[in-house]
Amino acid sequence: MSFTLAIVGRPNVGKSTLFNRLVGKRLALVDDQPGVTRDLREGEARLGDLRFTVIDTAGLEEATDDSLQGRMRRLTERAVDMADICLFMIDARTGVTSTDRMFAEILRKRSAKVMLAANKGEGRAADDGVMEAYELGLGEPLRLSAEHGEGMGDLLAELIPFSDEYESKNKSIEPDVDVSLEEGDEDPDAYQAPSDAKPLQIAVVGRPNAGKSTLINQILGEDRLLTGPEAGITRDAISLKMKWGDTPVRIFDTAGMRKKAKVQEKLEKLSVGDGLRAVKFAEVVIVLLDAAIPFEQQDLRIADLAEREGRAVVVAVNKWDIEDEKQQKLKDLKEAFTRLLPQLRGAPLITVSAKTGKGLERLRDAVLRAHETWNTRIPTAQLNRWLTGMIEAHPPPAPSGRRIRIRYMTQVKTRPPAFVAMCSLPEKLPTSYTRYLVNGLRDDFDMPGTPIRFTMRSQSKDNPYKDKKKSTPSRLRKHLNKPPHGG
Template sequence: MTFTLAIVGRPNVGKSTLFNRLVGKKLALVDDQPGVTRDLREGAARLGDLKFTVIDSAGLEDATDDSLQGRMRRLTERAVEMADICLFLIDARVGVTPVDEVFADILRRKNAHVIVAANKSEGKAGDAGYLEAFSLGLGEPVRLSGEHGEGITDLLQVLMPIADELEKAAEDQPSFEPETDVDVEDGDEELAPRVPTKAKPLQIAVVGRPNAGKSTLINKILGEERLLTGPEAGITRDAISLAIDWEGTPVRIFDTAGMRKKARIEDKLEKMSVSDGLRAVRFAEVVVVLLDVEIPFEQQDLRIADLAEREGRAVVIAVNKWDTEDHKQDKLKELREAFERLLPQLRGAPLVTVSAKTGKGLDRLHGAILKAHEVWNRRISTANLNRWLAGMLEQHPPPAPGGKRIKMRYATQVKTRPPAFVVMTSYPEAVPESYSRYLINGLRMDFDMPGTPIRLTLRDQGQKNPFKGRKKAQPSRLSKHLKK
């Protein structure tokens, strides 16, 4: 049985550092300035034989209004209610503050299992703060150092009896076996096309400029306020991943920070946020580029879409805030024309209009993502490819630069995700770029692969004269005699 552990505490007490220590990876952004984390980030952690889910939360602020700090606090309190165990961190070098006392009282009411940990306790500087932690009335505190890994064994000793208690309570609950009326044979799996499963969900990254509505869109897909949203631009900092079931499709969806022009980014934290978002794009299978209907296809939008294409990801263009548009037909025509003109490398990719606020268009977005993913995974047989190549060569033979006759003899697909093809040809270095584009456009059209990145490699067919470069053999005496 696995359980959920939420790490909570004031800003800058080291929650994200400890989170990274527990998951064994640098997933959460870490910086000296307080308030870096704003959303809830989940990760798979392991301590000894214990496997559990750990949640990194925003710093608990003493604010209850609708300000950004107030919304962050409500999101953290929601994580406290969801979690099986809460790990309440204080800064041992600062000691127990009045705010810590207020939050200790809140945790006492909201969660049955609360563990107090005095973080940053390395050395003698944390002795006083560790002793003060007893005054919170939440049991014996654990002395920790998330940065140096000290006290992790002590934390494990505290977690084990609680984990056993949770497991025993789960065993006492009645279990129900799901009923199935269809038997799946072992042989059917190989014949079926590759579909997302819970073990391997479809990876989706939602990217775009700040304030395009990425977090609002994901919250609407989830059906709950899971991510922090608001009118302020640049709220999201971490690339948060969430595993959900979207209309029957297991997906892992990444919410990323808004990406501004590189020249405008001066803050170190914003650079880290953008870098985290770019990493999410590289790990995704389908990238949803979210545009604002009021200012679509700005220079930064084009750069983001081009980046996704160069990374070889399947791309879906989604235009958000469609509910605010009055002249929808005229605007849609204008968007399609701009898409064809400004992003020719993604010609044919899905263009979907959505409203993250009302949820309208999410069914179309779901269908477009599945279609783009299917094309991205498509494989074409070698026989069909070579019949196609013969037709392309007959319709438009390759040029003969410098009098060299180029012969293309063979084509095959070497990989998918994205589709990649190799054409065996003579003089591959002499084939102009325009002819390669002609072949790529033919692949898109004839095999129904609109919008997906296609990689085409021209390779030397390797048919060389085996006697080239060898010295001419000297005639023998007998051959000279016969010639006479």
């Protein structure tokens, strides 16, 4: 068991830069513009031999109302309550501000353990700010440079005693369970370590304000992600580990994706890029639509992106609780889905309400089913019996009078299912015939909606020796070169 460290402070003091350095990856978006981080982001940190959980938080604001800044502050205060230790960061080049003083007082009351860090401490320009930090009454400040990695050894030295104290305290309250067994013994009631089963990776994507963060909060059962009426609140892809029913999952909340032409600001480009990476890492992608304006052009692009990346796709239509003509609307949605997204034919379309939680059980079942289908493997013998029946029912065309022959096929991979068929003249086989086979695979092997990769390859039946020069055996060559008898 490891402790949890929350990095808190005013906007733009370098919290996300330090977070990225501790986790060893560029997980959090970093920009000169203040207030980039809005949600809580957790990561597994490594500092020397020390391992712990680190939380990146939104910049502390003075607002306490229901404005966006007020909601961000409440989320940060929640992280302070969750964490075992807080690292309060100030900007050494700016010096101590009145806001720093106010939040230092709040942290003294809310957190049992607070460490003070003066970031951007490289160079003489930071000397005055480091000295001012003493007035906050939080002990000696750590002089850091998160960008350049300076002061990490001092941070490690401060954390090691706390880590030792934390571990000894938690060991003292663990149950005394004897897990030793003699060789060959089996005890079904003995203590077992928790399973480290790999979680199912799910990305929730969609246009801005479709309700992605609200949906994930509803699945979690708590307000873990920042939500509100403003479009584009989520800026970077936040991943959360949890159990959805009995299934361990890692779920990614992504920034709303707008048309490329409308994405102008550098920060929004970074946010959308972060969301695209989440799609590539996911196994199942939930494309979330707004019931009031479903299947706009951008929705279609997002769904098509997930299919091209080879992810299993589930389409969820949100805000169903405020829809009046539900039956007619559902009929229209299914018709539009079939017409506009033929490449995802048969993919589940689930109506949900992120606000009330209605439909989430059906959504979970659809996600698990889509993941199972995505991992489908069909035996080669069964595939070729099926192929024979498909060819008999509808033979391939005969361009220029030469019949294209498909000899056999096999599945080469899963995730998504990919198939290769050996045939003559693959370059002349029309796309419509390949589509006929793909649709047949979907229907006959129960693979609705999942991307299917189908490749035709040439199988040469030519004589492998036809291009080799015929050679005459040396013994025969000598005989042929002899002069005629008696000559």
